[in-house]
Amino acid sequence: MILPIYTYGQPVLREPTKPIDKDYPELKQLIDDMFDTMYHADGVGLAAPQIGRSIQLVVIDGTPVANDRIECKDFKRVLINPEIVEESHETVTFEEGCLSFPGVHEKVTRPEKIKIRYMNEHFEPQEESLEGFAARIVLHEYEHLQGHVFIDNISAIRRQLNKSKLNNIIKGTTSCSYRIKPLKK
Numbered sequence: 001m002i003l004p005i006y007t008y009g010q011p012v013l014r015e016p017t018k019p020i021d022k023d024y025p026e027l028k029q030l031i032d033d034m035f036d037t038m039y040h041a042d043g044v045g046l047a048a049p050q051i052g053r054s055i056q057l058v059v060i061d062g063t064p065v066a067n068d069r070i071e072c073k074d075f076k077r078v079l080i081n082p083e084i085v086e087e088s089h090e091t092v093t094f095e096e097g098c099l100s101f102p103g104v105h106e107k108v109t110r111p112e113k114i115k116i117r118y119m120n121e122h123f124e125p126q127e128e129s130l131e132g133f134a135a136r137i138v139l140h141e142y143e144h145l146q147g148h149v150f151i152d153n154i155s156a157i158r159r160q161l162n163k164s165k166l167n168n169i170i171k172g173t174t175s176c177s178y179r180i181k182p183l184k185k
Contacts, residue, residue, distance in 0.1 A: 002179060003037045003051045005099050008149070009170035009183035012049050013100060017056045017145045019081040022123045024055070031078055031121055034059045041178035043099045044072075045137045047144030050100050052181065056081045058141040062134055069133040078121040082142055085127075086115035092132075096140060098150050102176040104165050108153045110139050 006012055020027070030053075038046040038059055048057040058079040062072030090112040097105045113131040116138055120126050130138055140150055151159055151166075159166075168174045172182030 001033045001036065002040045003033055004179045004181035005037065005041060005050050006052050007100050007102065007169050007180050007182045008166055010181065012052050012054055013149055014147045015049065015054045016147045017049060017054050020055045020057060031059060041099050045141040046099065047141045049144050056145050058082065058145065060137055060141060062137055065133060071132040071134045075134050080119040082116055082118035084114055084116055084142060087111035088113035094136060096150050100149065101151065101169060102174050102180065104162055106151065106154045106158055108150055110136050114139060
């Protein structure tokens with residue numbers, strides 16, 4: 001089922017999330033719905049707060065960008081209760097967007113490499129090192145679980161330049177090709 005994506009202004013996007021366990025109600029269906037929602041919106045990652053759930057759950061599929069980003073080949077993951085355990089000192093700046101911020105794209109500087117621990121959809125512990133765009137996707141989605149969003153990483157001037165777009169997102173007047181749940185409408 002395709003779920004509405006919560007957009008900028010929704011309080012759930014600013015809440016720190018709670019860990020879940022294997023008894024979380026209808027978890028498999030929720031994961032399937034999150035993948036369907038992400039694919040429908042042409043995204044490569046989706047965190048639970050973006051569908052109104054304040055839990056530590058992320059779905060990722062970097063396959064659509066694998067032609068340009070080889071590190072994203074076969075990079076499809078479910079991250080439950082993830083934890084970033086290491087970040088490189090080397091950083092890379094790249095333009096990002098977010099399904100919760102339709103029409104907003106800004107350059108964000110992030111670590112080039114990370115190490116992450118998480119549980120997969122079968123609650124098997126995982127640890128992996130990622131770099132490049134795969135690391136960027138994980139870091140972007142991980143921030144959602146901390147109650148942060150990608151525009152927190154841009155300068156006050158850049159946020160000011162996006163103010164009218166952000167206000168339109170809050171008002172629900174932003175044009176969008178996928179189902180959203182704005183703060184007002």
